[in-house]
Amino acid sequence: MGVGMGTVFAVIIIFIVLVRGLMSLFPYKEEE
């Protein structure tokens, strides 16, 4: 159970970093 939940959390944390990175790299611009 620990391994399973640990892996899920690890992947999710990677996704959080990914989203934060994407949001700062490509901010919304008005012309969109």
Added chain:
Amino acid sequence: MIDLLNTLIQGVASMTWKQGLMIVIGLVLIYLAIKKEYEPMLLLPIGFGAILTNIPFSAAVTEEGFLSILYNAGIRTELFPILIFIAVGAMIDFSPLLKQPVMLLFGAAAQFGIFAAMLLAAATGMFSLREAASIGIIGAADGPTSIYVASRFAQEYFGPISVAAYSYMSLVPIIQPPVIKALTTKKERMIRMDADFDVKVSKKVLILFPILVTLIAGLIAPVSVGLVGSLMFGNLIRECGVLERLSKTAQNELTNLVTLLLGITIGSTMVANKFIAWDTILILGIGLLAFVFDTAGGVLFAKFLNLFLKKKVNPMIGAAGISAFPMSARIVQRMAQKEDPTNFILMQAIGANVSGQIGSIIAGGVLLALLA
């Protein structure tokens, strides 16, 4: 003449009590679908499929019967769940999640029920670890993921697992509120959450997100590519902006067609001799507990976070981290407004709920990878 009569009453004479009971169960599912409107798109075909299968000497489930053909073509090959994932992907708007990525944590925490239920199923000694994982995945509150995992790991229990997954999804409004209430105080349920809803997501982010998630998940667990990839493919069709026709087809025609075939095929797995057994009752019981554990896991994780946060989160948000979208978010909002009619936490709950959809396929992928 007597031979002819014998042939005509052969069906009635051969009916066992188990087949009779399964037909009654099929009728109950149809009743719930029509009268109570509990997931009618699924429960009605499932109920009718169960009736077709349990008619003695039914031609629908012989080797050349249409239900057998559908089962072999759509379930055994994993085609139906994959098509459903494409359709679901085309329907998901990830913006609420991209605006508040921290909500992804709740999508992870609320998968606790899957692993807890898996452990429980394995502890009974009646199921192998792979079968236990397929039972635990009922807690994903995500029908296609349950079907996908069960079709790989527990063909024998495919019927009860898929029926439990879809039935409990329709019962989320009944299962979640008492668990949330038992684990939170009135004061906690009244917590307000500020959110910057003005944040806008650029088109580039919306397009890159499904591609990068597929790549990352695929590189970590290649076995999950079918699950994650099809969902993200559907989402890419939606967000790319140049495939509107395909996006609409995936959201409407594809969803409707596959749901129709999937439901009746699931119903066809409800064969009396296999279904009316202690195993089934156990699977239904553990599946229900998986939903309870999921809800509890999400709420308790939010409470745990509150120990460290200056700006507290409403712990009910944690319960929305399951995949039942948008039902779970609506329940949380309704419960928050019941305590304080001016409290709006729907956007945060939607963010957690969308995260739950990602969390459930990741959990499914993790199980596939760990037990492959």
